[in-house]
Amino acid sequence: MVTRTLWNGVRQTVSQGARDAAIGGRSGLVLWMAVLLLGSWTVAASAPPKLKVDSSPLATDTRAATSFSPIVKKVAPSVVNIYSTKTVRQNPGLAPFFDDPFFRQFFGVPFESIPRERRERSLGSGVIVTEDGYILTNAHVVDGADEIKVALADDKTVYEAKVVGADPHTDVAVIKVEGRKFPAITVTDSDLVEVGDVVLAIGNPFGVGQTVTMGIVSAKGRAGMGIVDYEDFIQTDASINPGNSGGALVDAAGRLVGINQSIISRSGGNQGIGFSIPINLARYVMERLVTDGKVTRGYLGVLVQPVTPELAKEFNLPDNSGALIGEVTKDSPAEDAGLKEGDVIIQFNGRKVTDSRHLRLMASQTAPGTKVQVKFLRDGKEQQTTVKLGELPEGGLAKADTRPGGLRRSPQPDVLDGVTVDDLDARTRRQFNLPAQLQGAVVVEVDPASAAAAAGLRAGDVILEINRQRVTNADEAVRLSEQVKGNRVLLRVWSQGGSRFLVVEAKPARR
Numbered sequence: 001m002v003t004r005t006l007w008n009g010v011r012q013t014v015s016q017g018a019r020d021a022a023i024g025g026r027s028g029l030v031l032w033m034a035v036l037l038l039g040s041w042t043v044a045a046s047a048p049p050k051l052k053v054d055s056s057p058l059a060t061d062t063r064a065a066t067s068f069s070p071i072v073k074k075v076a077p078s079v080v081n082i083y084s085t086k087t088v089r090q091n092p093g094l095a096p097f098f099d100d101p102f103f104r105q106f107f108g109v110p111f112e113s114i115p116r117e118r119r120e121r122s123l124g125s126g127v128i129v130t131e132d133g134y135i136l137t138n139a140h141v142v143d144g145a146d147e148i149k150v151a152l153a154d155d156k157t158v159y160e161a162k163v164v165g166a167d168p169h170t171d172v173a174v175i176k177v178e179g180r181k182f183p184a185i186t187v188t189d190s191d192l193v194e195v196g197d198v199v200l201a202i203g204n205p206f207g208v209g210q211t212v213t214m215g216i217v218s219a220k221g222r223a224g225m226g227i228v229d230y231e232d233f234i235q236t237d238a239s240i241n242p243g244n245s246g247g248a249l250v251d252a253a254g255r256l257v258g259i260n261q262s263i264i265s266r267s268g269g270n271q272g273i274g275f276s277i278p279i280n281l282a283r284y285v286m287e288r289l290v291t292d293g294k295v296t297r298g299y300l301g302v303l304v305q306p307v308t309p310e311l312a313k314e315f316n317l318p319d320n321s322g323a324l325i326g327e328v329t330k331d332s333p334a335e336d337a338g339l340k341e342g343d344v345i346i347q348f349n350g351r352k353v354t355d356s357r358h359l360r361l362m363a364s365q366t367a368p369g370t371k372v373q374v375k376f377l378r379d380g381k382e383q384q385t386t387v388k389l390g391e392l393p394e395g396g397l398a399k400a401d402t403r404p405g406g407l408r409r410s411p412q413p414d415v416l417d418g419v420t421v422d423d424l425d426a427r428t429r430r431q432f433n434l435p436a437q438l439q440g441a442v443v444v445e446v447d448p449a450s451a452a453a454a455a456g457l458r459a460g461d462v463i464l465e466i467n468r469q470r471v472t473n474a475d476e477a478v479r480l481s482e483q484v485k486g487n488r489v490l491l492r493v494w495s496q497g498g499s500r501f502l503v504v505e506a507k508p509a510r511r
Helices: 069-078 092-098 099-111 277-292 309-314 356-364 426-432 449-457 472-481
Strands: 004-007 010-014 080-088 119-127 134-140 147-151 158-169 172-176 199-203 209-221 235-236 248-251 257-262 274-279 304-308 322-327 344-348 373-376 381-388 419-423 440-444 462-466 488-495 498-505
Touching: 069 080, 069 199, 069 472, 080 134, 092 209, 099 498, 119 257, 134 257, 134 277, 158 277, 172 277, 199 257, 199 277, 199 449, 235 257, 257 277, 274 277, 304 498, 309 488, 322 356, 344 356, 419 472, 426 440, 449 498
Parallel strands: 010 419
Antiparallel strands: 004 010, 080 119, 080 147, 119 134, 134 172, 147 158, 158 172, 199 209, 199 248, 209 235, 235 274, 248 257, 257 274, 304 322, 322 344, 322 498, 344 373, 373 381, 419 440, 440 462, 462 488, 488 498
């Protein structure tokens, strides 16, 4: 065994091993309701629902209203109460013994009297969006329900409803009641909503009956909350409480802008931080569920990450916007279109890409098979290509790496000081559970006080590139590290099933 130094102090253990090339894929807060994963119910349908749509902008130069009663009278009939019931199996671990005659006889009446099932009832809200009875609500409101009843705003007219479909990745569900001329709400373009706009939340909190609260749009595009897989929430301080889930968030013109979903609260009640699913996202999910019986999402085939100030500097970017490609999936639409690792996507289908989350959302809401124009930066120069989106595999998620790329400075003067690497062989692959065909230099040890550790490099990561040059083994990692000039280095590493870029920066030594 040979021991060397990687850039003035990084030890390397070199051993012979397999060196095959491949890239793998990679797929908080306490809230008063957790989104439950559920199966997909489907009901055949042939045409998308017919909505009332008004996308005209709100007038912003009008005087503040002294009463919203005309708006409430207009939209309240469209908001319904949803009562769902489901059967829950008691003591599932003992279920086989309940049905065994020997055990029933042996234990007698006390054992026999233990309840095997119980009925759970839950309360939520929904919004009528078509005159023929389609209703939008949250997936967790109807999750696993055996029976669903919908009460209109008068709380006297009650219908039985069936689930058309549910998408746990967005927490959107569509249910339907039979009939005609239901009071359908008018929807608008939620992209036009602005922070500061007045909004009303309508629902049935705590089961007290239909209630209206007022607030403003506190923020847009809230994500990273860990509530659902695809997050693009409208945040509002309009009071949202248990039972409001699935209810309406409407603008000052009475148009539906969102479906109320959850709150952040330490007490369980409203504390002014509520989240609603934008109607544009809910509408896309609804149309897919009604027409296709499932939600199909566009698939680009890239692992993207946010552009940090450090990465923007390394890639010669004008600002921190866009989505940096850390990995391109083999045989994917992105690879076919010529996209590469290190490209920064700045525009997707004519719309500006603000960050990696935004790109992920836009791709997911574009139908598979659609040809989209993608603008990107490569080596600081703008280029364009056409990508024909594939279909995201059922049950899969669009890949995104939202881990921060920021780092703290280390007192060590050498950029990669404190990092120990080894060749990828059978032993190290078993030790770190690495794919058989992954190629690079595996990190076996990282000094916790090093700049590399501060940047996010961990034992088990595989270094794929150093300053945009490919690494095939540990010897090559040593050689490339010795060529690093200055106190910064750009790494591309494979970690936890996917690759991403890291900027490691060491603070110059004090004199």
